Amino acid sequence: MTSEITLFVNPTAGRGRGARAARPAASALRAAGFSVRTVLGADAGDALTRARAAVAEGTGALIAVGGDGMANLALQAVVGTGTPLGLVAVGTGNDFARALGMPLREPAAAGRMIADALKCGRVRDVDLGRVGDRWFGTVLASGFDSRVNDRGNRMRLPAGRFKYDLAMVAELAAFRPFPYRITLDGGDVREVEATLVAVGNGSSYGGGMRICPGADLTDGLLDVTVVGDCGRATLLRVFPTVYRGTHVGHPKITVFRAASVELAAEGITGYADGEPVGPLPLTARCVRAAVRVVGP
Numbered sequence: 001m002t003s004e005i006t007l008f009v010n011p012t013a014g015r016g017r018g019a020r021a022a023r024p025a026a027s028a029l030r031a032a033g034f035s036v037r038t039v040l041g042a043d044a045g046d047a048l049t050r051a052r053a054a055v056a057e058g059t060g061a062l063i064a065v066g067g068d069g070m071a072n073l074a075l076q077a078v079v080g081t082g083t084p085l086g087l088v089a090v091g092t093g094n095d096f097a098r099a100l101g102m103p104l105r106e107p108a109a110a111g112r113m114i115a116d117a118l119k120c121g122r123v124r125d126v127d128l129g130r131v132g133d134r135w136f137g138t139v140l141a142s143g144f145d146s147r148v149n150d151r152g153n154r155m156r157l158p159a160g161r162f163k164y165d166l167a168m169v170a171e172l173a174a175f176r177p178f179p180y181r182i183t184l185d186g187g188d189v190r191e192v193e194a195t196l197v198a199v200g201n202g203s204s205y206g207g208g209m210r211i212c213p214g215a216d217l218t219d220g221l222l223d224v225t226v227v228g229d230c231g232r233a234t235l236l237r238v239f240p241t242v243y244r245g246t247h248v249g250h251p252k253i254t255v256f257r258a259a260s261v262e263l264a265a266e267g268i269t270g271y272a273d274g275e276p277v278g279p280l281p282l283t284a285r286c287v288r289a290a291v292r293v294v295g296p
Contacts, residue, residue, distance in 0.1 A: 004035040005118070006059040008051050008074050010066030010091075021090040021107035022065050028111030029063075032119065044073060051077035059083065061118060061294060065107070067091010068138065068205075072273035075128065075135045079291050084123045086114040086294040092207060093274060096137040099202040099217060100126075100295045117294045125289035126217040129201040129272065131282050135291075136272035139205040139212060140284050142263055143178055143196030143227070144235075146271045147171050153276075172236075177229040180265045181281075184224070184258035193229035199261050199284045200225065203245070205274065213245025214255065220288045224256040260285045 007029075009022045026036045039054055041047025055062060055077050063086040064074035071087055078085045088110040089097030103109040117123065129136045141149070152167035180197055182190040198205070200212025200223040212223035230238070230252045241247040248255050263270070264281035271277065272284075 010070040024108035025111035032115030128290035138202035140199040183262040210245035228252040
């Protein structure tokens with residue numbers, strides 16, 4: 001493996017933590033003997049083009065510095081290439097890094113861990129989800145949670161996570177379940193009234209909400225958590241338990257596992273790794289060992 005590696009940096013992640021985090025991560029990598037180049041972009045499309053060019057030129061690893069959005073963008077650049085992906089997680093959610101056991105908001109520690117792993121050949125292949133031509137590492141969200149994302153993305157103020165808290169309050173005021181049609185592995189169509197349906201390659205989203213607590217990055221399957229038709233009061237009672245992953249024991253919640261999942265519902269946008277992937281219907285597939293990652 002070449003000793004030159006590439007830092008793929010989102011300078012705006014975590015209110016500027018991305019730019020600040022690149023420096024100690026790069027220092028740790030250089031101290032371990034690696035040559036480090038940095039890739040930035042004018043926008044997401046330009047950044048992805050530059051990252052793909054670095055991979056095509058034979059970089060030894062692509063190290064994404066930022067949050068889940070940056071990790072998702074990096075996945076699009078390395079999937080299927082054999083180039084290892086490392087994560088310096090300094091964003092708001094950091095759920096893919098959490099699933100991989102990487103340090104969170106500790107860029108120097110992450111840089112040292114990545115350097116040690118690359119030197120020792122400590123890389124592994126993990127599964128990814130795929131929707132059309134988009135890959136995701138954590139969760140495809142749809143329903144109440146994606147409507148919160150929709151509303152939050154339209155809000156200019158306040159900044160940060162607080163606007164999504166306000167968006168959730170607003171969505172609760174207009175809350176209603178959605179009629180879904182769910183098809184697992186091409187089988188029979190399940191017609192259900194659901195608050196949300198989350199399809200997990202990884203276990204968590206939203207900064208540690210373990211919506212699919214049993215999801216395994218290496219089993220070749222997606223976990224499908226269906227939160228059924230429940231009222232506001234039930235939703236508010238169940239919501240805090242998502243951080244522990246104990247919500248799946250509630251009678252209104254059902255979990256399935258499948259290699260492919262088709263979701264259909266009116267007026268709902270799917271979000272994968274927190275990024276919009278388009279309106280339902282969507283089909284998500286698990287692709288075994290789709291990407292090589294660097295980690296503990």
